[in-house]
Amino acid sequence: MSVSIQEHDFDLAAEQVALRSSSSKAGALVSFVGLVRDFSNDGKIDNIFLEHYPGMTEKALEKIIHQAANRWNLLGVRVIHRIGELHPNDQIVLVATTALHRGEAFAGCEFIIDYLKTAAPFWKKEQTGQGAKWLETRDSDMQRMEHWQNCTTGK
Protein backbone atom coordinates (compact mmCIF):
# COMPACT_ATOMS: atom_id res chain seq x y z
CA MET A 1 0.00 0.00 0.00
CA SER A 2 1.78 3.14 -1.03
CA VAL A 3 0.96 6.72 -1.98
CA SER A 4 3.07 9.23 -3.92
CA ILE A 5 2.26 12.84 -4.74
CA GLN A 6 4.73 14.12 -7.28
CA GLU A 7 5.30 16.57 -10.12
CA HIS A 8 7.05 14.12 -12.45
CA ASP A 9 5.35 11.56 -14.66
CA PHE A 10 5.02 7.86 -13.78
CA ASP A 11 5.71 4.69 -15.75
CA LEU A 12 2.55 2.60 -15.73
CA ALA A 13 4.29 -0.62 -16.78
CA ALA A 14 6.98 -0.28 -14.12
CA GLU A 15 4.35 0.39 -11.43
CA GLN A 16 2.37 -2.70 -12.49
CA VAL A 17 5.50 -4.87 -12.35
CA ALA A 18 6.36 -3.56 -8.88
CA LEU A 19 2.84 -4.16 -7.60
CA ARG A 20 2.49 -7.71 -8.92
CA SER A 21 5.96 -8.61 -7.68
CA SER A 22 4.93 -7.64 -4.17
CA SER A 23 2.48 -10.54 -3.76
CA SER A 24 2.54 -13.97 -5.38
CA LYS A 25 -1.01 -14.65 -4.09
CA ALA A 26 -2.55 -12.04 -6.42
CA GLY A 27 -4.76 -13.43 -9.17
CA ALA A 28 -5.76 -10.04 -10.53
CA LEU A 29 -4.25 -6.63 -11.08
CA VAL A 30 -6.45 -3.68 -12.09
CA SER A 31 -5.15 -0.23 -12.89
CA PHE A 32 -6.88 3.07 -13.63
CA VAL A 33 -5.08 6.05 -15.16
CA GLY A 34 -6.77 9.49 -15.22
CA LEU A 35 -5.70 11.77 -18.10
CA VAL A 36 -5.86 15.48 -18.88
CA ARG A 37 -8.56 16.11 -21.52
CA ASP A 38 -8.09 18.80 -24.16
CA PHE A 39 -11.60 20.23 -23.85
CA SER A 40 -13.98 21.61 -21.24
CA ASN A 41 -17.24 23.58 -21.25
CA ASP A 42 -15.11 26.69 -21.78
CA GLY A 43 -13.37 25.35 -24.87
CA LYS A 44 -9.94 24.00 -25.61
CA ILE A 45 -7.71 23.40 -22.58
CA ASP A 46 -4.17 24.76 -22.81
CA ASN A 47 -3.05 23.32 -19.48
CA ILE A 48 -4.23 22.52 -15.98
CA PHE A 49 -2.61 23.31 -12.65
CA LEU A 50 -2.98 20.97 -9.67
CA GLU A 51 -2.44 22.00 -6.07
CA HIS A 52 -2.65 19.85 -2.91
CA TYR A 53 -2.56 20.20 0.88
CA PRO A 54 0.74 18.62 1.95
CA GLY A 55 0.15 16.29 4.90
CA MET A 56 -3.63 16.21 4.75
CA THR A 57 -3.72 14.81 1.20
CA GLU A 58 -1.49 11.86 2.10
CA LYS A 59 -3.54 11.19 5.25
CA ALA A 60 -6.83 11.31 3.33
CA LEU A 61 -5.53 8.94 0.66
CA GLU A 62 -4.19 6.49 3.22
CA LYS A 63 -7.59 6.45 4.93
CA ILE A 64 -9.37 5.75 1.62
CA ILE A 65 -6.92 2.96 0.76
CA HIS A 66 -7.30 1.43 4.19
CA GLN A 67 -11.11 1.36 3.82
CA ALA A 68 -10.88 -0.23 0.37
CA ALA A 69 -8.27 -2.78 1.43
CA ASN A 70 -10.45 -3.95 4.33
CA ARG A 71 -13.68 -4.04 2.34
CA TRP A 72 -12.29 -6.07 -0.59
CA ASN A 73 -9.26 -7.86 0.91
CA LEU A 74 -6.87 -6.09 -1.42
CA LEU A 75 -3.35 -7.49 -1.43
CA GLY A 76 -1.64 -4.40 -2.80
CA VAL A 77 -2.52 -0.81 -3.66
CA ARG A 78 -0.50 1.86 -5.43
CA VAL A 79 -1.73 5.45 -5.79
CA ILE A 80 0.21 8.19 -7.58
CA HIS A 81 -1.22 11.68 -8.03
CA ARG A 82 0.62 14.35 -9.95
CA ILE A 83 0.65 18.06 -9.06
CA GLY A 84 1.84 21.23 -10.80
CA GLU A 85 1.29 22.13 -14.45
CA LEU A 86 -0.01 19.38 -16.74
CA HIS A 87 -0.98 19.37 -20.41
CA PRO A 88 -3.61 17.57 -22.51
CA ASN A 89 -2.98 13.84 -22.72
CA ASP A 90 -0.69 13.84 -19.64
CA GLN A 91 -1.27 11.22 -16.96
CA ILE A 92 -2.73 12.79 -13.77
CA VAL A 93 -3.45 9.89 -11.46
CA LEU A 94 -2.79 6.16 -11.10
CA VAL A 95 -4.80 3.80 -8.92
CA ALA A 96 -3.71 0.15 -9.11
CA THR A 97 -4.94 -2.74 -6.99
CA THR A 98 -4.19 -6.44 -6.63
CA ALA A 99 -6.45 -9.09 -5.12
CA LEU A 100 -7.03 -12.83 -5.19
CA HIS A 101 -9.75 -12.38 -7.82
CA ARG A 102 -10.72 -9.76 -10.41
CA GLY A 103 -14.04 -8.74 -8.77
CA GLU A 104 -12.27 -7.46 -5.66
CA ALA A 105 -9.48 -5.79 -7.63
CA PHE A 106 -11.98 -3.98 -9.91
CA ALA A 107 -14.26 -2.85 -7.06
CA GLY A 108 -11.38 -1.71 -4.85
CA CYS A 109 -9.82 0.30 -7.68
CA GLU A 110 -13.12 1.99 -8.57
CA PHE A 111 -13.88 2.77 -4.91
CA ILE A 112 -10.47 4.40 -4.40
CA ILE A 113 -10.71 6.70 -7.45
CA ASP A 114 -14.34 7.61 -6.66
CA TYR A 115 -13.44 8.52 -3.07
CA LEU A 116 -10.25 10.30 -4.10
CA LYS A 117 -12.30 12.72 -6.20
CA THR A 118 -14.53 13.74 -3.30
CA ALA A 119 -12.39 13.29 -0.16
CA ALA A 120 -8.74 14.02 -1.01
CA PRO A 121 -7.72 17.70 -0.94
CA PHE A 122 -6.58 18.50 -4.48
CA TRP A 123 -7.52 21.58 -6.51
CA LYS A 124 -7.52 21.78 -10.26
CA LYS A 125 -7.34 24.99 -12.30
CA GLU A 126 -8.09 24.85 -16.02
CA GLN A 127 -6.51 27.31 -18.42
CA THR A 128 -8.50 27.85 -21.62
CA GLY A 129 -8.80 30.65 -24.21
CA GLN A 130 -11.51 32.09 -21.92
CA GLY A 131 -9.07 32.44 -19.01
CA ALA A 132 -8.35 30.37 -15.89
CA LYS A 133 -11.02 28.63 -13.82
CA TRP A 134 -10.81 26.65 -10.56
CA LEU A 135 -12.90 23.48 -10.90
CA GLU A 136 -15.20 22.31 -8.10
CA THR A 137 -16.47 18.91 -6.98
CA ARG A 138 -18.99 17.71 -9.57
CA ASP A 139 -22.43 16.42 -8.61
CA SER A 140 -21.77 13.29 -10.67
CA ASP A 141 -18.63 12.60 -8.60
CA MET A 142 -20.60 13.03 -5.37
CA GLN A 143 -23.23 10.58 -6.63
CA ARG A 144 -20.57 7.98 -7.49
CA MET A 145 -19.09 8.30 -4.00
CA GLU A 146 -22.52 8.06 -2.35
CA HIS A 147 -23.28 4.93 -4.37
CA TRP A 148 -20.56 3.11 -2.37
CA GLN A 149 -22.13 4.23 0.92
CA ASN A 150 -25.59 3.03 -0.11
CA CYS A 151 -24.36 -0.19 -1.62
CA THR A 152 -25.68 -2.81 0.80
CA THR A 153 -25.84 -5.78 -1.54
CA GLY A 154 -22.64 -7.79 -1.88
CA LYS A 155 -19.81 -5.81 -0.33
Next chain:
Amino acid sequence: MKIELLYFGRPGERLNISRETVDVPEGLSTLAGLLAWLRARGENWERELADNRVRCAINQEFSGLTATINEHDEIAIFSPISGG
Protein backbone atom coordinates in the same frame (compact mmCIF):
# COMPACT_ATOMS: atom_id res chain seq x y z
CA MET B 1 -5.91 33.12 20.69
CA LYS B 2 -3.30 32.35 18.01
CA ILE B 3 -4.14 30.07 15.10
CA GLU B 4 -2.36 29.08 11.90
CA LEU B 5 -4.28 29.69 8.66
CA LEU B 6 -3.59 27.99 5.32
CA TYR B 7 -5.26 28.88 2.02
CA PHE B 8 -5.64 26.63 -1.03
CA GLY B 9 -7.35 26.72 -4.42
CA ARG B 10 -9.32 29.78 -5.51
CA PRO B 11 -9.24 31.84 -2.27
CA GLY B 12 -5.48 31.30 -1.93
CA GLU B 13 -4.89 32.58 -5.44
CA ARG B 14 -7.42 35.42 -5.44
CA LEU B 15 -6.34 36.74 -2.04
CA ASN B 16 -2.69 36.11 -2.88
CA ILE B 17 -1.94 34.34 0.40
CA SER B 18 -0.86 30.82 1.29
CA ARG B 19 -0.45 31.02 5.08
CA GLU B 20 -0.50 33.37 8.04
CA THR B 21 -0.67 33.29 11.82
CA VAL B 22 -3.55 35.30 13.26
CA ASP B 23 -4.50 36.35 16.76
CA VAL B 24 -8.29 36.11 16.81
CA PRO B 25 -10.40 38.20 19.19
CA GLU B 26 -11.70 36.84 22.45
CA GLY B 27 -15.04 35.06 22.11
CA LEU B 28 -14.47 33.91 18.55
CA SER B 29 -14.92 30.14 18.78
CA THR B 30 -16.24 28.63 15.51
CA LEU B 31 -15.18 28.38 11.87
CA ALA B 32 -18.23 30.48 10.92
CA GLY B 33 -17.05 33.20 13.33
CA LEU B 34 -13.50 33.05 11.98
CA LEU B 35 -14.69 33.43 8.36
CA ALA B 36 -16.93 36.36 9.30
CA TRP B 37 -13.97 38.01 11.08
CA LEU B 38 -11.71 37.51 8.02
CA ARG B 39 -14.42 38.86 5.67
CA ALA B 40 -14.26 42.20 7.50
CA ARG B 41 -10.79 42.70 5.95
CA GLY B 42 -12.33 44.08 2.77
CA GLU B 43 -14.34 43.54 -0.38
CA ASN B 44 -12.11 40.79 -1.83
CA TRP B 45 -12.22 38.87 1.42
CA GLU B 46 -15.94 39.29 1.66
CA ARG B 47 -16.42 37.86 -1.82
CA GLU B 48 -13.84 35.04 -1.71
CA LEU B 49 -14.67 33.77 1.78
CA ALA B 50 -18.47 33.73 1.41
CA ASP B 51 -19.79 30.74 3.41
CA ASN B 52 -21.12 29.00 0.30
CA ARG B 53 -17.85 29.38 -1.67
CA VAL B 54 -15.36 27.88 0.78
CA ARG B 55 -14.73 24.64 2.63
CA CYS B 56 -12.52 24.24 5.71
CA ALA B 57 -10.35 21.76 7.56
CA ILE B 58 -9.23 21.87 11.18
CA ASN B 59 -5.96 20.08 11.90
CA GLN B 60 -6.21 18.34 8.52
CA GLU B 61 -9.77 17.00 8.94
CA PHE B 62 -12.67 18.41 6.88
CA SER B 63 -14.88 20.44 9.24
CA GLY B 64 -18.27 22.12 9.03
CA LEU B 65 -18.77 25.81 9.81
CA THR B 66 -20.17 25.11 13.28
CA ALA B 67 -16.93 23.33 14.35
CA THR B 68 -15.07 24.79 17.31
CA ILE B 69 -11.60 26.30 16.90
CA ASN B 70 -8.89 26.15 19.54
CA GLU B 71 -5.53 27.78 20.29
CA HIS B 72 -2.76 26.63 17.89
CA ASP B 73 -5.15 24.87 15.50
CA GLU B 74 -4.08 24.54 11.88
CA ILE B 75 -7.06 25.79 9.90
CA ALA B 76 -7.22 25.49 6.11
CA ILE B 77 -9.63 27.51 3.97
CA PHE B 78 -10.16 26.42 0.35
CA SER B 79 -12.53 26.12 -2.59
CA PRO B 80 -14.40 22.79 -3.05
CA ILE B 81 -11.90 20.07 -3.97
CA SER B 82 -11.37 18.73 -7.49
CA GLY B 83 -8.73 16.04 -7.84
CA GLY B 84 -8.32 12.93 -9.97
